[in-house]
Amino acid sequence: MAEAHEARSRGPHLISGPATGALLTALAVSLAVVCLLAVSIGSVTLPVAAVWRVIGAHLAGQDSPSALDDQIVWDIRTPRVLLAAVGGASLSVAGVVLQALVRNPLADPYILGVSSGGSLGAVLVASLGTGSLGGLGVSGGAFVTSLLTVFVVYLLAQRGGRLLDSRLVLVGVAVGYLCTAATSYVQLQINPTELQGMMFWLMGSVAGASWSDLGLPTAVIAICMTYLLFQARNLNALMAGDDAAAGMGVAVHRLRITLLIIGSLLTAAVVSVVGGVGFIGLMVPHTARFAVGADHRRLLPVSMLLGALFLVAVDLATRTVDRPNELPVGIVTTVLGVPFFLWLLRRRAGRGT
Amino acid sequence: MRLTLAGVSVDIDGSPIISDIDLVAEPGEFVALIGPNGSGKSTLLRTIYRSLRPVTGVISLDGDDLWKIPARRAARHRAVVTQHGDVDGEFSVEEIVAMGRGPHKRLLDRESGTDRRIIRSCLERVDMVHTADRLFSTLSGGERQRVLVARALAQQAPLLILDEPTNHLDVRAQLGLLDLVRDLGLTLLAALHDLNHAAAYCDRVVVLHQGRVTSSGPPLDTLTPEFIETVFGVRAHIGPHPITGRPHIALASLPPWRPEGASSGEHTKG
Numbered sequence: 001m002a003e004a005h006e007a008r009s010r011g012p013h014l015i016s017g018p019a020t021g022a023l024l025t026a027l028a029v030s031l032a033v034v035c036l037l038a039v040s041i042g043s044v045t046l047p048v049a050a051v052w053r054v055i056g057a058h059l060a061g062q063d064s065p066s067a068l069d070d071q072i073v074w075d076i077r078t079p080r081v082l083l084a085a086v087g088g089a090s091l092s093v094a095g096v097v098l099q100a101l102v103r104n105p106l107a108d109p110y111i112l113g114v115s116s117g118g119s120l121g122a123v124l125v126a127s128l129g130t131g132s133l134g135g136l137g138v139s140g141g142a143f144v145t146s147l148l149t150v151f152v153v154y155l156l157a158q159r160g161g162r163l164l165d166s167r168l169v170l171v172g173v174a175v176g177y178l179c180t181a182a183t184s185y186v187q188l189q190i191n192p193t194e195l196q197g198m199m200f201w202l203m204g205s206v207a208g209a210s211w212s213d214l215g216l217p218t219a220v221i222a223i224c225m226t227y228l229l230f231q232a233r234n235l236n237a238l239m240a241g242d243d244a245a246a247g248m249g250v251a252v253h254r255l256r257i258t259l260l261i262i263g264s265l266l267t268a269a270v271v272s273v274v275g276g277v278g279f280i281g282l283m284v285p286h287t288a289r290f291a292v293g294a295d296h297r298r299l300l301p302v303s304m305l306l307g308a309l310f311l312v313a314v315d316l317a318t319r320t321v322d323r324p325n326e327l328p329v330g331i332v333t334t335v336l337g338v339p340f341f342l343w344l345l346r347r348r349a350g351r352g353t
Numbered sequence: 354m355r356l357t358l359a360g361v362s363v364d365i366d367g368s369p370i371i372s373d374i375d376l377v378a379e380p381g382e383f384v385a386l387i388g389p390n391g392s393g394k395s396t397l398l399r400t401i402y403r404s405l406r407p408v409t410g411v412i413s414l415d416g417d418d419l420w421k422i423p424a425r426r427a428a429r430h431r432a433v434v435t436q437h438g439d440v441d442g443e444f445s446v447e448e449i450v451a452m453g454r455g456p457h458k459r460l461l462d463r464e465s466g467t468d469r470r471i472i473r474s475c476l477e478r479v480d481m482v483h484t485a486d487r488l489f490s491t492l493s494g495g496e497r498q499r500v501l502v503a504r505a506l507a508q509q510a511p512l513l514i515l516d517e518p519t520n521h522l523d524v525r526a527q528l529g530l531l532d533l534v535r536d537l538g539l540t541l542l543a544a545l546h547d548l549n550h551a552a553a554y555c556d557r558v559v560v561l562h563q564g565r566v567t568s569s570g571p572p573l574d575t576l577t578p579e580f581i582e583t584v585f586g587v588r589a590h591i592g593p594h595p596i597t598g599r600p601h602i603a604l605a606s607l608p609p610w611r612p613e614g615a616s617s618g619e620h621t622k623g
Binding site: 011012013016103105229230231233234236237239240241242243244246247248249250251252289290293294295297 | 399402403404423424425426427428429431432433435436437439440441442443444445447448449452453455456458460461463486487488501505508514
């Protein structure tokens, strides 16, 4: 009997089995192409060949052929594009993690107050001066306060070290509101010129990225993603409920606390550099689920690549649609994301039960 | 596999939920755990599938202390079908059953051909192989419960724990599920609400009342009308089942004016 089914029949997902590998390859190639385009296009559009020459020279450790091209490509655009890729990847993976942690499809990376906490830290540093908060810059201040916020949320939401998902969401949302109120208050105290730059950051932007911004978020996504791929099977079990997961041999409480830490780190590392980029963490995981289903062994890598691709593409759009003005990337992700997301929900409702 | 509980107690936030439970399930035996709502059935089962650590007492499987061996190894010895069978997300039926292979796999291992054959054969045993490629969320309640049994079977554990497995199922699905698990040849420990299910399917019943084992033995020796009235606060009559001829427990609520039996507050609530 079993032999008749040995040839894998098509599952219920759009893409399954070996096609997943093809999808991942296609996403990786598209990401590379869009990155290259994004490095070429801007207020000065460079031919791809010139871009290649600069990047090739740096990778080979040689001097660049043109100092001007070098500055545009290597110092300004490349870190910006890479930051968009790392940021999009991190926020998408954080979305997958938090949706599994609170078992709520509406969860996004900001549900635990990470982003509001980070904003508060950023405006505090901006208003008190960079010497405040132990000499941390805006990014450092945002990173520290966003993690502090999650820690407070955890303390308030846990009972005897156990995390209850409904409580976690409620406490996270409440603490988030508190931080937002405090952020608004501090903003009122800032002088208008500083506020202008602050607003751009609060709405999310990868403009002005430098190589030094990339280190922390890149390290965080690399470490977290490795851990998550090892835990993917246990994440699947968690979707069946804590009790069922315990029955399948998962150390549920330890896993959930680790997921909280990972989701927070991923989000904080991005938010502290890029600001609040909305909707990616909700939209990308759902789009990926629509394609490959809920199995985290496939969902995690697909979400990561799709998120990176999406944010690089959106950042490219923000600086080309209204040249030479730039839109904050957070506005565009949301404006593009919401209609697409609503369309996806309708399709799913039509296809489902 | 022989399951032994000795002196197991659980407190939640300082108040005792179950106290000093002793229980044995012999290899191949079908033991029913019965008792009113809030008597501690689910709590007791949770200690066995390591969702809730007992405050005192030892739970052992063939002599191994269940809480001292690694969680994954424990999951190769006992599997569970929990009360809430919802699975979030768009999983196919096959993916749901594949979860049960987790305790047998190293973390990055993919499913092997052997795993796939096991998954297929588990689905065949619950008669759900035709749904392997469907979304779990599109199945009916009875079908889902069968798939969850298949997931538990995929763990290849000799002991199967069931927490009110017939909840929310229509009558045919209830009996079908009980027929199915009885014929698996595993050691079974099931919390059951329906006393007739316990009487018809189980080798032994263990009665929990207010967190303690009040009685244990073959169903019809234990579930006498007087006993049922004391524990559940309802009238009972045992007579031949009109269709099968086997003993059948007929139940009716106690008249509220009757002075004896459970306190009057309890059955007006029910």
